[in-house]
Amino acid sequence: AQKITQTQPGMFVQEKEAVTLDCTYDTSDQSYGLFWYKQPSSGEMIFLIYQGSYDEQNATEGRYSLNFQKARKSANLVISASQLGDSAMYFCAMREGDAGNMLTFGGGTRLMVKP
Amino acid sequence: NAGVTQTPKFQVLKTGQSMTLQCAQDMNHEYMSWYRQDPGMGLRLIHYSVGAGITDQGEVPNGYNVSRSTTEDFPLRLLSAAPSQTSVYFCASRNSGDSARPQHFGDGTRLSIL
Numbered sequence: 001a002q003k004i005t006q007t008q009p010g011m012f013v014q015e016k017e018a019v020t021l022d023c024t025y026d027t028s029d030q031s032y033g034l035f036w037y038k039q040p041s042s043g044e045m046i047f048l049i050y051q052g053s054y055d056e057q058n059a060t061e062g063r064y065s066l067n068f069q070k071a072r073k074s075a076n077l078v079i080s081a082s083q084l085g086d087s088a089m090y091f092c093a094m095r096e097g098d099a100g101n102m103l104t105f106g107g108g109t110r111l112m113v114k115p
Numbered sequence: 116n117a118g119v120t121q122t123p124k125f126q127v128l129k130t131g132q133s134m135t136l137q138c139a140q141d142m143n144h145e146y147m148s149w150y151r152q153d154p155g156m157g158l159r160l161i162h163y164s165v166g167a168g169i170t171d172q173g174e175v176p177n178g179y180n181v182s183r184s185t186t187e188d189f190p191l192r193l194l195s196a197a198p199s200q201t202s203v204y205f206c207a208s209r210n211s212g213d214s215a216r217p218q219h220f221g222d223g224t225r226l227s228i229l
Contacts, residue, residue, distance in 0.1 A: 004157070034216055045158075045205060045220035052215055091157050097215070102148070102173060103207075103218060105157030 004106035021077040023092030034075040038090040121221035136191040144213040147189040162166040212222030
């Protein structure tokens with residue numbers, strides 16, 4: 001079974017609307033971390049937001065928030081008020097354990113923002 | 116502040132050639148990793164290091180060697196390049212102290228094997 005699953009290969013959203021990018025994960029560890037990265041067409045990996053497995057509140061960073069449902073093993077990224085510059089690939093990734101150095105990535109979702 | 120620096124940015128090799136992808140970070144991070152990204156896919160871990168002198172294999176280590184003689188540098192070696200190694204390679208580093216801290220990625224090396 002895949003450890004990180006992103007079921008939406010591509011999505012469109014109208015500028016200024018909110019969009020949710022799905023991510024489900026699979027782990028037997030009690031302690032883990034979930035990350036979202038943005039990869040624009042220029043290719044660099046840009047960190048967006050982090051959620052720890054023991055965090056009681058959903059993470060937020062500006063227009064980004066994470067809808068963390070631990071029992072369902074989902075960590076969906078919500079982008080509010082979409083902008084044209086949000087058009088990019090978005091990757092969900094998981095770090096298992098507290099001190100692990102390894103990230104497991106999902107296959108990504110390509111988001112396209114329409115003007 | 117340079118962060119994570121990868122060189123070269125682009126490289127074309129012939130099958131069977133060897134080369135080293137360079138990665139350097141100036142943040143005194145203990146953890147460093149190499150990932151590859153194939154078209155339309157997420158990143159996959161090749162090798163990683165938790166400190167100078169310590170390396171370990173990731174998900175897709177075959178065909179690659181690494182060493183970590185200093186905290187700053189973590190080169191990735193292709194001993195005999197194969198077309199299946201055509202990919203974009205990312206180096207990343209992270210401070211070991213806070214598990215919530217994200218990995219910092221370099222800008223990538225785009226490698227083509229003919």
